[in-house]
Amino acid sequence: MGLQIKQTERAPLEDEKIVELYWKRDEKAIEETALKYNKYLFSVAYNVICDRLDCEECLNDTYLGAWNAMPPSRPNVLKAFLTTITRRIALKRYHSKSRQKMIPSEMTASLSELEDFVVGDGDVSEDFDAYRLGHIISDFVNSLCTRKQFIFMSRYYVADPIDTIANDIGLSRSMVNKELAAIRNALKEKLESEGYSI
Amino acid sequence: MKKNEWSEGLNHLDSELVEKYVEQKDRLRQKNKKLKRIRLRLGAIAACFALIIGTVIFKNDSPPVPNWENALYSAEEISNLCASLGTLDASTNAYTKVYAPKSEYLYIGDIPNDEYIDLYKYNDLKTELNKDEFQSLIEAFLPKLENSLGASASELNIRENKTDIDISFDIGHYYLSASQSETSYIFFMDEKKVILNGETIQIDQSLTDEEIKAYIQSTKNVLFDIFGVDFPDIKISRHFDSDYEYGARSIYVYFYDNNAHPLNNSRYIPLTDFICIEYYTSQEDENNSILDDTTIYYVKRRVEMTDMYTHYTKTKRISLQDAEALLYNGYVFGGHICKLCQKSQKKIAFDDYDFVDIEYVFNNSNKTDDTASGIPFYTFYKNIGKAENGNTIYAKTYVAAIEVSGYKEYFNSQWDYHKNK
Numbered sequence: 001m002g003l004q005i006k007q008t009e010r011a012p013l014e015d016e017k018i019v020e021l022y023w024k025r026d027e028k029a030i031e032e033t034a035l036k037y038n039k040y041l042f043s044v045a046y047n048v049i050c051d052r053l054d055c056e057e058c059l060n061d062t063y064l065g066a067w068n069a070m071p072p073s074r075p076n077v078l079k080a081f082l083t084t085i086t087r088r089i090a091l092k093r094y095h096s097k098s099r100q101k102m103i104p105s106e107m108t109a110s111l112s113e114l115e116d117f118v119v120g121d122g123d124v125s126e127d128f129d130a131y132r133l134g135h136i137i138s139d140f141v142n143s144l145c146t147r148k149q150f151i152f153m154s155r156y157y158v159a160d161p162i163d164t165i166a167n168d169i170g171l172s173r174s175m176v177n178k179e180l181a182a183i184r185n186a187l188k189e190k191l192e193s194e195g196y197s198i
Numbered sequence: 199m200k201k202n203e204w205s206e207g208l209n210h211l212d213s214e215l216v217e218k219y220v221e222q223k224d225r226l227r228q229k230n231k232k233l234k235r236i237r238l239r240l241g242a243i244a245a246c247f248a249l250i251i252g253t254v255i256f257k258n259d260s261p262p263v264p265n266w267e268n269a270l271y272s273a274e275e276i277s278n279l280c281a282s283l284g285t286l287d288a289s290t291n292a293y294t295k296v297y298a299p300k301s302e303y304l305y306i307g308d309i310p311n312d313e314y315i316d317l318y319k320y321n322d323l324k325t326e327l328n329k330d331e332f333q334s335l336i337e338a339f340l341p342k343l344e345n346s347l348g349a350s351a352s353e354l355n356i357r358e359n360k361t362d363i364d365i366s367f368d369i370g371h372y373y374l375s376a377s378q379s380e381t382s383y384i385f386f387m388d389e390k391k392v393i394l395n396g397e398t399i400q401i402d403q404s405l406t407d408e409e410i411k412a413y414i415q416s417t418k419n420v421l422f423d424i425f426g427v428d429f430p431d432i433k434i435s436r437h438f439d440s441d442y443e444y445g446a447r448s449i450y451v452y453f454y455d456n457n458a459h460p461l462n463n464s465r466y467i468p469l470t471d472f473i474c475i476e477y478y479t480s481q482e483d484e485n486n487s488i489l490d491d492t493t494i495y496y497v498k499r500r501v502e503m504t505d506m507y508t509h510y511t512k513t514k515r516i517s518l519q520d521a522e523a524l525l526y527n528g529y530v531f532g533g534h535i536c537k538l539c540q541k542s543q544k545k546i547a548f549d550d551y552d553f554v555d556i557e558y559v560f561n562n563s564n565k566t567d568d569t570a571s572g573i574p575f576y577t578f579y580k581n582i583g584k585a586e587n588g589n590t591i592y593a594k595t596y597v598a599a600i601e602v603s604g605y606k607e608y609f610n611s612q613w614d615y616h617k618n619k
Contacts, residue, residue, distance in 0.1 A: 077217040079224075084209075084216055091205045098201075111201050120200040128203050134210025141215055146222070146371065153219035157208060168226045170366040170375050172357045196199055 012036035015078040022070035029070075030063045037079060041086045047159040048090035049097070050105035058093060062086045087158065095121075106159040113180065114156070117188050117196070133196075140190045144183065151179050229388045232493060233375065263527050264520045266601035270317075270513055273608035276573065276598050277531060293530075293546060293593040297438040297585055299445075304579060304592065305435065306555045309518065315599060318461060318572030319510035320560065323501040324380035327363055329356065332378040335498075336365055336385075342424045346394045347372055381506070385425075385496040392492050394420045400490035401477040403445050407434045410451065414475075418453060421473050425496050429453040429472065440585035448478035449489060459503050461558065461572065469503045472496075507560075507572065513600050518554065521576040521597045525551070529605045530595045531559075531575065546580055546593045553579040553592075556599055574599040 013021075013032045021029035041062060045055040065085040075081035094107055099121060102108065111118060124130070141149055147169060154160040154168065166176045298304050336354065344351055349370030357364040366375040372392070376385045392399040399417055401410060411432050422428055431454055436446040454462060454472035462468045473496050477489035524530070525548050555577045575596040582593045 077220060080213065080217040080220045083220055084213065088209050091209070095202050095205065111204070114204065118199050118201055118204045122200050122202070124200065124202050124206055128206070130203070130206040131210050133203065133207030134212075137207055138212035138215060141211070145368075146373075147368065149215070150219065150222050150226075153215065154223070157211065157216070157219065167230070168223065170230075170357065170364055171355050175355060175357070191199070 037082055044086045044158050045090040048094050048107040058090045061089045106161050110155050110159045136194050152183050233386055266603050269601040269603040271602050272604040273602050276602055293595040296592045296594050297440050297589040299589050303436050306553045314512040315515040315574050316512055317510040319508050321506055323506045325500045329363055332363055339424050381501050383498040388493040390491050399492045400488050402487050403489055404487040429455050431456040438589050441587055443587040448476050451475045471498050515599050524597045525578055529609055530597055548578055548580050551578045551580045
């Protein structure tokens with residue numbers, strides 16, 4: 001449904017040129033984005049919602065989101081910008097669906113690892129400040145070494161499977177699990193110190 | 199905290215962290231691909247050309263095809279010998295396309311005058327994996343590496359797999375990895391900007407090969423000191439493609455000992471120990487000819503290459519005239535195992551080809567039988583036009599440089615196969 005993406009075999013455009021197309025309101029921008037990033041964004045969405053049809057809809061929403069955001073946005077790293085949009089859209093769908101049933105995705109697995117301090121499926125509390133939490137998590141991630149930052153982002157931001165992370169950084173699965181456990185312990189301490197009830 | 203709240207919080211993560219993550223992921227993927235590629239290349243040693251049943255041109259006035267009844271190999275055996283390498287290059291071409299702005303970057307050598315030519319045999323030698331030995335090797339050069347990079351190494355992460363052992367570690371912001379297989383060690387470092395002993399590792403591609411050799415002396419000395427090696431020879435190879443507009447996509451500089459094995463003379467990566475620096479750039483800038491992203495490989499063999507690739511026999515080299523007769527009749531081994539290649543590739547008239555060279559093609563697919571696996575081929579190059587970036591496109595195809603029997607029977611059967619598909 002929605003946008004029809006024409007697949008071609010030519011080389012993808014550079015990010016700057018794609019962003020320029022968005023700014024010129026040229027619909028080719030979406031075609032070029034899909035040509036370059038469809039596969040990657042599909043994997044981001046699939047890690048979260050684990051359903052092909054839902055993923056395709058997420059991607060269509062992502063391209064629409066990008067179209068609406070540029071201008072005024074001019075992202076430094078288009079791939080990161082698109083990752084953020086796809087993740088948000090996929091998570092919205094995930095939380096709405098997960099109220100009715102358990103979703104067998106990597107996101108479910110990654111959230112369950114955090115059950116020491118992340119529990120319950122209810123709505124966001126009225127006094128909850130997402131910006132503050134985002135700031136605290138950012139501070140925490142910035143305090144980690146490069147490798148741990150990558151492991152955190154892979155597992156808890158885009159919900160990559162452990163095996164994928166292990167392959168990416170050339171560590172064993174057990175080593176990645178060990179690093180994740182250390183990250184979770186440190187994060188728990190950080191959240192406690194910031195007043196989050198665990 | 200509720201799951202929804204956690205997710206909402208992550209939605210407001212610092213965008214720079216997301217940017218850093220995707221860039222890091224791309225780099226790691228690229229690095230892993232490279233490592234896989236060099237493992238494959240080392241495994242296959244050099245050539246990645248396979249059987250081809252390619253028809254290049256059929257001319258009514260083609261010269262008669264030579265017939266060697268008592269040849270060491272049949273055409274079918276030659277094609278089988280090459281076939282296992284085909285998976286490395288998934289094209290469907292009966293000829294390979296090579297791109298170069300100038301013909302000098304094809305690195306065409308002289309055709310030898312000798313009447314006889316050497317064949318080589320691959321022996322499947324392996325040494326058991328040994329973690330302690332590997333760790334000692336890494337630890338031996340670690341202090342000098344730390345000193346050159348100006349930081350201390352992290353703990354070594356060791357991963358034991360079925361057919362290899364990987365060790366990875368950080369030195370400051372540099373990420374390094376190494377691998378031990380049954381035949382080799384590969385030390386691997388791929389970074390955007392490497393500073394060794396205070397000097398940025400980079401190269402200006404506007405320099406000539408000779409100027410580059412002079413320029414990289416200090417880098418060479420540092421690397422030799424770190425790895426405790428001393429190689430007398432340098433070879434440089436510039437790689438061009440059809441879309442990069444600003445010169446060579448990458449430049450490979452190999453430090454090695456050309457005399458350590460007769461096959462080191464082949465134009466691809468050396469058989470014996472070597473250090474290679476691949477210079478490339480992720481910045482596309484027409485006013486900047488500097489390549490300052492680098493991948494550094496140090497390859498140390500665990501088995502004697504002189505025992506692994508042994509001289510098999512000498513055999514008569516066919517004349518260039520005979521090779522041309524085979525070329526004009528389409529009896530070439532061009533580039534791929536796909537039996538349908540003839541239907542997917544535009545035919546090229548090689549009758550006025552531009553260059554000819556000799557190149558060895560190897561097969562080391564666990565052969566244990568008593569046959570040669572390093573076969574010399576005439577390689578013919580034909581200018582077939584310009585790529586979008588202005589580089590000249592050369593079609594390159596292969597004709598066995600030794601006497602081979604049964605050309606007509608074998609190729610006719612292949613052409614029939616194609617026609618029936």
